[in-house]
Amino acid sequence: MTEKNTDNTNKVPQPQGLRGQSAGVTALCTVGKTGTGLTYRGFDISDLATHATFEEVAYLLLRGKLPTQQELDDYQQRLLTMRELPAALKTVLENIPADAHPMDVMRTGCSVLGNLETELGFEQQADKTDRLLALFPAIICYWYRFSHDGVRIDSDNCQQTSIGGHFLEMLTGRQPSDLHVEVMQCSLVLYAEHEFNASTFTARVCASTLSDLHSCITAAIGSLRGPLHGGANEAAMDMLANWKTAEEAEQAILKMLETKEKIMGFGHAIYRESDPRNTLIKAWSEKLAEDADDPWLYEVSERVDEVMWREKKLFPNADFYHASAYHFMGIPTKLFTPIFVMSRLTGWAAHVFEQRENNRIIRPSADYIGPEHQDWVPIEQRK
Numbered sequence: 438m439t440e441k442n443t444d445n446t447n448k449v450p451q452p453q454g455l456r457g458q459s460a461g462v463t464a465l466c467t468v469g470k471t472g473t474g475l476t477y478r479g480f481d482i483s484d485l486a487t488h489a490t491f492e493e494v495a496y497l498l499l500r501g502k503l504p505t506q507q508e509l510d511d512y513q514q515r516l517l518t519m520r521e522l523p524a525a526l527k528t529v530l531e532n533i534p535a536d537a538h539p540m541d542v543m544r545t546g547c548s549v550l551g552n553l554e555t556e557l558g559f560e561q562q563a564d565k566t567d568r569l570l571a572l573f574p575a576i577i578c579y580w581y582r583f584s585h586d587g588v589r590i591d592s593d594n595c596q597q598t599s600i601g602g603h604f605l606e607m608l609t610g611r612q613p614s615d616l617h618v619e620v621m622q623c624s625l626v627l628y629a630e631h632e633f634n635a636s637t638f639t640a641r642v643c644a645s646t647l648s649d650l651h652s653c654i655t656a657a658i659g660s661l662r663g664p665l666h667g668g669a670n671e672a673a674m675d676m677l678a679n680w681k682t683a684e685e686a687e688q689a690i691l692k693m694l695e696t697k698e699k700i701m702g703f704g705h706a707i708y709r710e711s712d713p714r715n716t717l718i719k720a721w722s723e724k725l726a727e728d729a730d731d732p733w734l735y736e737v738s739e740r741v742d743e744v745m746w747r748e749k750k751l752f753p754n755a756d757f758y759h760a761s762a763y764h765f766m767g768i769p770t771k772l773f774t775p776i777f778v779m780s781r782l783t784g785w786a787a788h789v790f791e792q793r794e795n796n797r798i799i800r801p802s803a804d805y806i807g808p809e810h811q812d813w814v815p816i817e818q819r820k
């Protein structure tokens with residue numbers, strides 16, 4: 438398995454990141470099964486993103502079937518009753534500084550809720566998930582508005598009934614346009630679930646020890662935070678914000694490729710030709726650009742897209758056009774990845790439920806590449 442060099446140190450094999458290996462079974466999602474496809478419980482992502490609300494998709498993932506109108510109305514109503522932040526959680530959020538990373542705020546918020554409203558048995562898993570679903574937008578907006586504007590928002594006193602609309606209303610203190618609510622619905626549907634991606638796998642590993650739901654979700658948030666995963670939407674925006682023209686962007690990208698820099702929002706571990714979510718969010722980004730103060734951002738994004746395909750045959754993943762779409766809606770860049778959390782919670786939790794239903798602790802092996810036997814050296818003789 439491991440080759441030895443002549444100097445007796447072991448040669449380190451290239452990391453494969455478990456690519457292409459099945460690490461379990463799931464009835465929730467297929468990714469790239471038909472080349473570029475993505476399905477949630479057998480439903481195509483383009484059908485879900487075009488016809489379903491995020492709450493409908495949450496119900497599908499968490500309850501196992503599409504809801505009837507009555508079931509959806511009841512579910513939506515139930516989530517509305519769960520929007521009030523506990524006072525102790527507000528106190529914690531008020532103590533997190535304005536320059537904290539919002540993903541750290543999400544991670545802490547989830548973990549604190551696990552202390553205040555602990556999952557005492559797996560029969561509570563659906564209730565605890567619904568509560569997180571109702572509270573995640575409030576957690577991020579409460580901290581953001583308090584630390585940045587000195588405003589204490591009332592998350593329970595909003596007009597918007599959808600999770601996406603609730604987020605926008607709390608963030609701005611105004612009623613969002615129908616267009617913005619529609620874009621949020623689509624975005625949350627697109628981000629909801631993606632099989633054994635890094636953060637979901639993290640949640641499943643945690644669940645496999647029979648840990649509680651809040652621990653599984655807190656761990657998953659930590660994995661999503663990195664720029665190679667969910668953090669890429671924010672990283673892509675930071676990159677795009679450097680350029681005012683398509684020509685400027687092209688020259689900069691060519692230089693970055695020359696120096697082997699990673700271009701955020703491009704490439705994928707599973708898809709080889711395209712990410713089916715990209716077409717859907719790209720169309721919304723183009724529409725939003727029509728009314729934007731800085732419409733050139735869309736043109737710049739398209740040029741980066743063209744150059745990446747021409748030079749590297751790399752395509753935009755779900756994160757790339759999310760950057761411009763969120764920006765056009767006036768969402769601060771650092772809140773991009775927390776929106777991903779609000780959505781992916783549904784996939785994470787559904788995977789935790791699935792893992793619990795048929796569990797064996799996840800414990801793979803490693804190929805040892807360290808030294809052979811070493812003789813014990815007393816501390817005074819060590820160099």
Ligand SMILES: CC(=O)SCCNC(=O)CCNC(=O)[C@H](O)C(C)(C)COP(=O)(O)OP(=O)(O)OC[C@H]1O[C@@H](n2cnc3c(N)ncnc32)[C@H](O)[C@@H]1OP(=O)(O)O
Binds near residue numbers: 698700704751
């Ligand atoms: C919602 C999501 O989480 S989607 C992913 C979000 N992440 C990003 O957008 C970060 C940028 N992208 C990447 O880092 C990678 O494409 C990942 C992490 C998504 C996938 O990683 P891998 O599966 O290891 O990529 P893959 O095996 O396809 O890479 C093939 C080659 O393309 C290169 N490559 C892949 N993506 C990029 C990129 N974005 N920019 C430049 N080069 C890239 C790799 O470095 C590799 O080159 P090499 O063969 O010379 O080493």
Ligand SMILES: O=C([O-])CC(=O)C(=O)O
Binds near residue numbers: 628634666707754755
């Ligand atoms: O599947 C992956 O590796 C990353 C991804 O696109 C996601 O989690 O949405």
